[in-house]
Amino acid sequence: MTAPWLSAMTAPNTLVAAGGVAAVGFAAGVVGSLALLRKRPLVGDAAAHATLAGVAGGFLATGRRDLPTLLAGAFVAALAALGVLVLIRRFTRTRDDAATGIVIGVSFGLGIALVSGLPRWGLAGSGGLEQFLLGHAAAITGRDAAVLAGVSLAAVLVVAAAVKEITLVAFDAAFAAAGGWPVDWIDALVAALVAAMVVAGLPAVGAVLVTALVVIPPVAARLWTDRVAAMLMLAGLFGLVAAVVGTLVSATRPGLATGPLVVLSAATIFAVSLVVVPRRRQEGS
Amino acid sequence: MFFGFSKKVVSLLVAVLVAAAGCRAPEPRPFGKPRVLATTTVVADLVRQVAGDRAEVECLMAPGIDPHSYRPTPADADRLARADLVVASGLQLEGRLAALLERLGTRRPVLAVGDRLPRERLLPVTDDLFDPHVWFDAGLWSLCPPLVAEALAGIDPAGAPEYHARAAAHAAALATLDGAVRGRIATIPQQRRVLVTAHDAFRYFGRAYGIEVVGVQGTSTESEAGLHDVNRLVDLLVSRGIPAVFVETSVADRNVAALIEGARSRGQAVVIGGRLYSDSLGEPGSGADTLAAALTANVETIVAALHDGGR
Numbered sequence: 001m002t003a004p005w006l007s008a009m010t011a012p013n014t015l016v017a018a019g020g021v022a023a024v025g026f027a028a029g030v031v032g033s034l035a036l037l038r039k040r041p042l043v044g045d046a047a048a049h050a051t052l053a054g055v056a057g058g059f060l061a062t063g064r065r066d067l068p069t070l071l072a073g074a075f076v077a078a079l080a081a082l083g084v085l086v087l088i089r090r091f092t093r094t095r096d097d098a099a100t101g102i103v104i105g106v107s108f109g110l111g112i113a114l115v116s117g118l119p120r121w122g123l124a125g126s127g128g129l130e131q132f133l134l135g136h137a138a139a140i141t142g143r144d145a146a147v148l149a150g151v152s153l154a155a156v157l158v159v160a161a162a163v164k165e166i167t168l169v170a171f172d173a174a175f176a177a178a179g180g181w182p183v184d185w186i187d188a189l190v191a192a193l194v195a196a197m198v199v200a201g202l203p204a205v206g207a208v209l210v211t212a213l214v215v216i217p218p219v220a221a222r223l224w225t226d227r228v229a230a231m232l233m234l235a236g237l238f239g240l241v242a243a244v245v246g247t248l249v250s251a252t253r254p255g256l257a258t259g260p261l262v263v264l265s266a267a268t269i270f271a272v273s274l275v276v277v278p279r280r281r282q283e284g285s
Numbered sequence: 286m287f288f289g290f291s292k293k294v295v296s297l298l299v300a301v302l303v304a305a306a307g308c309r310a311p312e313p314r315p316f317g318k319p320r321v322l323a324t325t326t327v328v329a330d331l332v333r334q335v336a337g338d339r340a341e342v343e344c345l346m347a348p349g350i351d352p353h354s355y356r357p358t359p360a361d362a363d364r365l366a367r368a369d370l371v372v373a374s375g376l377q378l379e380g381r382l383a384a385l386l387e388r389l390g391t392r393r394p395v396l397a398v399g400d401r402l403p404r405e406r407l408l409p410v411t412d413d414l415f416d417p418h419v420w421f422d423a424g425l426w427s428l429c430p431p432l433v434a435e436a437l438a439g440i441d442p443a444g445a446p447e448y449h450a451r452a453a454a455h456a457a458a459l460a461t462l463d464g465a466v467r468g469r470i471a472t473i474p475q476q477r478r479v480l481v482t483a484h485d486a487f488r489y490f491g492r493a494y495g496i497e498v499v500g501v502q503g504t505s506t507e508s509e510a511g512l513h514d515v516n517r518l519v520d521l522l523v524s525r526g527i528p529a530v531f532v533e534t535s536v537a538d539r540n541v542a543a544l545i546e547g548a549r550s551r552g553q554a555v556v557i558g559g560r561l562y563s564d565s566l567g568e569p570g571s572g573a574d575t576l577a578a579a580l581t582a583n584v585e586t587i588v589a590a591l592h593d594g595g596r
Binding site (some may be wrong): 013187 | 354356511512513514515516517519520540542544546550551581583
């Protein structure tokens with residue numbers, strides 16, 4: 001007779017969810033590191049808050065609510081929000097953080113209006129879309145997990161292929177531009193990668209908390225190393241560990257939501273890093 | 286000058302006429318017939334059974350709508366305020382409507398049938414909160430028609446004998462249905478008499494008819510099922526050889542898909558036994574647009590899936 005907490009952690013549904021979330025955690029850490037190096041950690045937040053409107057839009061456009069359809073809708077919405085952000089930045093004198101605030105508020109408001117409105121406007125089958133607000137790891141099936149792992153793998157491969165260019169732009173955009181690099185396109189690529197990982201994080205962690213997956217592990221990894229490759233790997237590892245620990249722990253007791261536990265696990269890694277990494281290193285970085 | 290003045294007068298006159306046209310007399314009410322507004326489809330059916338043709342019964346929520354998360358609009362407030370009598374399900378079923386109903390109750394007759402049922406026959410959720418899904422216990426629900434008759438007689442005293450007679454007939458029909466349902470459920474093998482649903486709306490049903498009810502979600506659709514709950518359910522399905530689970534017309538079914546997959550990976554074939562009516566009856570013409578028809582449909586769905594599914 002195994003301990004109940006152990007059998008809860010090794011139950012098929014737990015392992016499927018943990019597998020999917022682990023892949024997302026790893027890729028989100030890697031991709032988030034690039035956004036952090038480019039000093040735009042909140043790109044993910046703007047994208048994340050727009051996803052809810054995209055989930056509703058994906059349902060409205062197709063009438064289907066399988067995970068790939070809804071996530072595709074969320075990705076389109078996230079890209080649209082980032083596009084609007086770029087336009088505001090370029091054509092107005094609005095400060096960056098104010099522009100981000102506008103995009104977050106408006107797109108999130110739209111998402112909440114749609115997700116809460118659709119069921120009561122009598123659209124059959126529109127119930128349950130609000131699961132993407134706070135995430136719902138228990139509903140992840142094997143096929144869903146495979147989709148999440150696929151998206152994560154693709155994102156990591158893109159980073160591996162373009163890491164040199166992205167790093168160059170991140171450290172000295174002016175120099176890269178002078179050298180003929182397409183800085184805007186590389187920035188757009190990073191933003192799209194962040195949007196993709198935010199979307200992949202939705203089913204388990206939800207639109208409100210998913211930003212933490214692309215911000216906290218990179219910040220923690222940054223404390224440990226100055227080398228880009230090491231930081232990417234470490235951030236991915238932290239993200240993966242946070243995802244697995246959060247998911248497994250949430251399976252041990254009723255009433256433990258997976259998304260918040262994943263985020264709290266990531267925060268714990270960050271706190272431990274703050275204590276363990278020598279202060280001299282932290283100040284030098 | 287004179288010309289200019291007359292132009293002003295004309296435009297003033299036009300303005301007054303337009304304004305007068307705008308404030309028309311209030312919509313005339315059909316004479317004699319009291320207007321009753323029911324909140325949910327279940328309650329609307331109850332009121333229609335008792336009122337017959339004597340009252341005009343409208344339903345606030347359309348079929349398929351989840352009353353737990355229903356948000357009233359200003360138009361709803363208007364409809365509520367224009368009704369002669371409002372009948373609600375009560376026991377906090379209409380979560381977001383409750384405050385509005387309470388305020389309305391100070392000015393107009395409002396009957397919340399669930400709140401008037403004897404406390405000792407209700408299933409508590411917490412100390413002072415009861416499970417609101419009372420209607421699928423036909424025996425318990427048969428206490429409601431007299432309450433409705435009394436409320437209708439309050440706004441239409443001339444119709445009192447008619448209301449009370451129809452209420453008695455409806456209560457008797459519910460009592461007959463109660464016995465029939467009990468008999469049907471008893472045909473399911475004891476071991477498999479477990480109803481797993483996406484939303485725990487069948488506790489009264491389970492208590493009345495001797496079938497264990499296990500919800501994937503809590504009593505309200507707003508509490509989420511975590512991984513722990515899903516694992517526990519997979520264990521139950523596997524250990525008792527339960528061949529079917531049920532989704533409801535008004536609740537999401539992604540949770541159920543994960544549940545079925547988990548059981549399958551441990552060697553227990555589980556199918557979706559069919560859709561059950563829970564917080565909402567079917568569309569008019571669906572064959573489940575009355576409580577009796579919906580309850581019968583549910584019972585046949587359950588019996589078919591649990592009885593034959595395992596073979």
